[in-house]
Amino acid sequence: MKRIRRRSAVTLALALLVLFGLGALLARLALRGGRWAAYSANAHVYHNGVLACGTLTDRNGVVLFSARDxxxxxxxxxxxxxxxxxxxxxxxxxxxxxxxxxxxxxxxxYSPVNGTDGTGGEVRLSLDSRLQAGAWYALNGRPGAVVVMDYETGEILCMVSSPAYDPLYGQRRDAEGMYINRCIGGLFIPGSIFKLVTLTAAAEHIPDLRSRTFTCNGSLELFGETVHCTGVHGEQTVEQALANSCNCAFGSIALELGGQVIRDTAERLGVAGSLPWYGGRTASGRFDVAARGSAPLAWSGIGQYNDLVTPYAMARLCAAVAGGGAVREGVLRAGDTGARSRLMDADTAGFIGDCMNYNVVYAYGKNNFPGLDLAAKTGTAELGDGSTHAWFVGYLRSGPPLAFAVLLEQGGGGLIAAGGVANHVLQLANGYYAS
Ligand SMILES: [Zn+2]
Structure with missing residues (x-):
């Protein structure tokens, strides 16, 4: 009797163990089955290494991609x-x-009940196909990038990279860098949009910055090298210096801060170095520390020298300024909210934002952006061959909570060329999302 009881206890324990194991397996299958089924060796759902089922729509349900069998x-x-x-x-x-x-x-x-039945699942992306098309038309065949993100959630509403090809027919002509998503994978000389980074470093390290004035006589002489300005701006506050995009003022600020401080700031703001992007990383922005007191140091503070940035990093920086110093990391699925990161304190963000709005009022012309409550910075980055990248980055202070970056490669002047593309896309967005 005693032996029978012991045996039945052992059997019961074994049965429980098997049940527990089965339960754990089922739970893992239910939780992670989709990932297992998506494993690229699963020939059932892949054709030539590309998913053969599923639907991607834009945020309004417009189909962007679908595959079945x-x-x-x-x-x-x-x-x-x-x-x-x-x-x-x-x-x-x-x-x-x-x-x-x-x-x-x-x-x-994948469903735990039906497995992969070949019809696939549907994912609603944060992209708005109307803004996508609008940005594409505004770029009008020119190489460049447009990023627009919701700075309250991180949702990316517009991510356009040019040149591109029609996915329906495949690539028919060879264009440089056609396979690169310039928004996250392209590195470009920033020119004067980098002054936002230098200004942030200055706001954090120069206590009397906001009460100081900076004098511009048209150029800075540094050990026989000349840093030219775009004009002769005379005596200016730092707000006016940013609106004038004065190279003398920001070159002097860079010399005062030193390269290491600017580099640390650029890294913290995500402009130098790479950013996380869904398990991968964006291209890595660059800021080289030049020698103390040198012309290269002055140039590096005004977005030239060896500086390189991605358009997404600049949109994200503007999103942080808009968000009181904290940013929601970019997400591509509608309704998702990106992880929150603090890039600067609220007081600094408020000051940078006021300066960016002053740019529009004082220098860019509100009439060029009718109906938009805009804070922005232009950039006209010199490439050394006489051509320039045109940049326009910023955010809307009221209306839809949007931050953006527009780049036109070798596209001319920041305000006219890139500002025009930004205005076109923002006008559309303002119309669709004003409420
Ligand atoms: Zn100047």
Whole structure:
């Protein structure tokens, strides 16, 4: 009797162990099955290494990509297809860090009950196809990038990189860097938009910055090298110096701060170094510390020398200024909220934001941006061959909570060229999202 009781106890314990193991397996299958099913060796859901099922829509339900049983479809509107190529991806899998790769687990449409039945799942992206098309038309074939993000959630509403090709037909002509998403994967000389970084460092390290004045006689002489300004600006406050985009004032500030302080600030703001992007990283922005008192140090503080940035990092910086110093990291799925990071304190953000608004009022002309409550900074980055990158970055102070960066490669002047593209996209957004 005693032996029987002992045996039944052992059997019961074994049965419980098996049940527990089975339960754990089922739980893991339910929780992680999508990821297992999305594993690229699963021939059931992949054709030539690209997902063969699932649907990606924009935030309003417009289909951007769909696949079923290896048949692919894209947005109906041609401009949306071109504009969304880099953010969404295509059936050939030529482009990295796309929504297709990021959300493959959800697109497989795995369910613990039915497994992968071939129809796939649906993911609603944060992109707005109307802004995508608008940015594409505004770029008008010129190489460049447009990023627009909601600074309250981090949702990316617009991510356009040019040149692109129609994913429906594949690439038909060879253009330089066509496979690169310039928004997160392109590095460009920032020119004067970098003055936002130098200004942030100055606000944090020069106690009397806001009461000081800076004199510009048209150039700075440094050990026989000349740093030229765009004009002769005379005596200016730091706000006026930013609005004038005065190289003498910001060159002097860079000399006063030293390269290491600016570099530390640029890294903390995410402008130098890379940013996390869905398990990967963006291209790594660059700021080299030049010798104390040198002309290269002055140039580095005004966005030249060896400085390089991504458009996304600049939009994110503007989002942080808009958000009182804290930013929501960019997300590509509608309704998601990015992780919160603090880049600067609220007082500094308020000051930078006021300066950026003063730029528009004092220098850029509110009439060029009708109906927009804009804070911005222009950049016209010199490439050394006489051509310039045109930049325009900033955010809306009221209305829809949007931060943005626009780049036109070798596209001329910041205000006219890039500012024009920004205005076109922001006017659309203001119309769609004003409430
Ligand atoms: Zn000047």
């Amino acid at each position: 290896g048949e692919y479809a894209y947005a109906e509107e041609e401009a949306v297809r071109f504009a969304s190529l880099h953010a969404v991806g295509d059936q050939r899998g030529n482009i990295g860090s796309t929504a297709l790769g990021i959300f493959s687990g959800d697109l497989v449409g």
